[in-house]
Amino acid sequence: xxxxxxxxxxxxxxxxxxxxxxxxxxxxxxxxxxxxxxxxxxxxxxxxxxxxxxxxxxxxxxxxxxxxxxxxxxxxxxxxxxxxxxxxxxxxxxxxxxxxxxxxxxxxxxxxxxxxxxxxxxxxxxxxxxxxxxxxxxxxxxxxxxxxxxxxxxxxxxxxxxxxxxxxxxxxxxxxxxxxxxxxxxxxxxxxxxxxxxxxxxxxxxxxxxxxxxxxxxxxxxxxxxxxxxxxxxxxxxxxxxxxxxxxxxxxxxxxxxxxxxxxxxxxxxxxxxxxxxxxxxxxxxxxxxxxxxxxxxxxxxxxxxxxxxxxxxxxxxxxxxxxxxxxxxxxxxxxxxxxxxxxxxxxxxxxxxxxxxxxxxxxxxxxxxxxxxxxxxxxxxxxxxxxxxxxxxxxxxxxxxxxxxxxxxxxxxxxxxxxxxxxxxxxxxxxxxxxxxxx
Numbered sequence: 001x002x003x004x005x006x007x008x009x010x011x012x013x014x015x016x017x018x019x020x021x022x023x024x025x026x027x028x029x030x031x032x033x034x035x036x037x038x039x040x041x042x043x044x045x046x047x048x049x050x051x052x053x054x055x056x057x058x059x060x061x062x063x064x065x066x067x068x069x070x071x072x073x074x075x076x077x078x079x080x081x082x083x084x085x086x087x088x089x090x091x092x093x094x095x096x097x098x099x100x101x102x103x104x105x106x107x108x109x110x111x112x113x114x115x116x117x118x119x120x121x122x123x124x125x126x127x128x129x130x131x132x133x134x135x136x137x138x139x140x141x142x143x144x145x146x147x148x149x150x151x152x153x154x155x156x157x158x159x160x161x162x163x164x165x166x167x168x169x170x171x172x173x174x175x176x177x178x179x180x181x182x183x184x185x186x187x188x189x190x191x192x193x194x195x196x197x198x199x200x201x202x203x204x205x206x207x208x209x210x211x212x213x214x215x216x217x218x219x220x221x222x223x224x225x226x227x228x229x230x231x232x233x234x235x236x237x238x239x240x241x242x243x244x245x246x247x248x249x250x251x252x253x254x255x256x257x258x259x260x261x262x263x264x265x266x267x268x269x270x271x272x273x274x275x276x277x278x279x280x281x282x283x284x285x286x287x288x289x290x291x292x293x294x295x296x297x298x299x300x301x302x303x304x305x306x307x308x309x310x311x312x313x314x315x316x317x318x319x320x321x322x323x324x325x326x327x328x329x330x331x332x333x334x335x336x337x338x339x340x341x342x343x344x345x346x347x348x349x350x351x352x353x354x355x356x357x358x359x360x361x362x363x364x365x366x367x368x369x370x371x372x373x374x375x376x377x378x379x380x381x382x383x384x385x386x387x388x389x390x391x392x393x394x395x396x397x398x399x400x401x402x403x404x405x406x407x408x409x410x411x412x413x414x415x416x417x418x419x420x421x422x423x424x425x426x427x428x429x430x431x432x433x434x435x436x437x438x439x440x
Contacts, residue, residue: 133221186425250287303337353379380431
């Protein structure tokens with residue numbers, strides 16, 4: 001009966017049922033007219049047939065009601081992410097088209113869910129196995145996602161999800177904690193756990209975005225130590241080629257002029273000899289100055305530590321290069337090599353002026369930490385890109401046409417020779433912050 005009702009269009013079945021009951025009511029009314037008045041016979045006939053009409057209507061609509069319940073249940077399953085349900089309907093007409101469309105929608109959703117699951121698996125594999133430490137934090141700075149590299153770096157291999165990033169940073173090295181406290185991208189150095197004599201260099205970048213309508217932050221920590229070591233080797237090869245080229249350019253004329261001078265002496269042509277000797281001297285002095293620039297970097301002496309008052313040191317520095325500072329922060333003394341630190345800060349302050357920063361925005365800030373002094377050189381220039389930030393501390397790396405690439409590398413050497421560290425940070429609003437930390 002139900003299958004027959006499914007195959008008959010619902011509208012036609014309702015019209016047929018109504019016509020059948022009207023006919024039956026008319027026949028019953030004619031029969032009752034023999035005993036009752038016309039109005040009473042019609043009323044009684046309709047009343048008597050109403051329960052039968054209600055039962056037959058419910059029977060007619062029960063397949064459609066079951067279909068609607070099945071559709072509602074499958075939609076609820078789709079909303080919960082379960083796309084395995086389908087709906088079967090043997091009838092024809094508009095309901096059959098509705099069921100077919102619903103089933104096709106389920107197939108499309110199943111295919112999309114499978115494709116998304118495969119992409120999520122691939123993405124999770126890439127994220128978990130990348131050597132870059134990745135941390136995703138929610139608005140409360142709790143860790144939502146941490147890959148394997150991040151667990152090894154900050155949690156000794158344990159899961160970090162659900163933990164507070166601030167609590168983890170309390171156990172992190174000082175350099176990492178200071179870098180995370182800064183805004184923007186930066187580079188910092190921490191001691192190597194496996195060696196007392198070496199350090200690891202990290203590049204920190206962070207990006208904010210909205211996830212499910214809430215702000216999140218993605219923190220990336222990339223270890224640059226091995227990469228920088230490879231780049232240092234390439235840099236030294238380049239330096240050797242430059243020095244060899246310069247030596248050849250100077251020694252070849254010197255050898256030729258020395259031979260010519262000996263020939264002039266042999267011939268007794270002494271009047272031309274001073275010019276040859278003058279040229280030899282000029283080339284030799286040029287070569288001496290060229291090699292001296294590199295020798296000063298390569299032969300940085302060990303720092304001669306002495307007690308120095310910050311106020312006098314900063315005022316003496318101010319006479320050589322212009323910068324702003326807070327007079328009230330200059331109280332106190334520190335032990336360092338005055339000449340070396342002065343050379344280091346002059347290089348950094350000149351870099352700040354050459355960054356395109358307004359002169360009044362170049363500043364030097366001094367702060368006393370619990371176990372160190374921190375010196376910040378700040379500017380409001382254009383900042384620097386990730387690529388430049390990653391190579392800035394390499395010897396002979398420079399973005400300037402006439403630059404030697406020794407300024408920041410020399411600052412790093414001087415700072416590390418004092419047992420300190422150097423870090424570079426891009427500032428919010430533009431500009432760069434170079435931070436030197438010297439132990440007490």
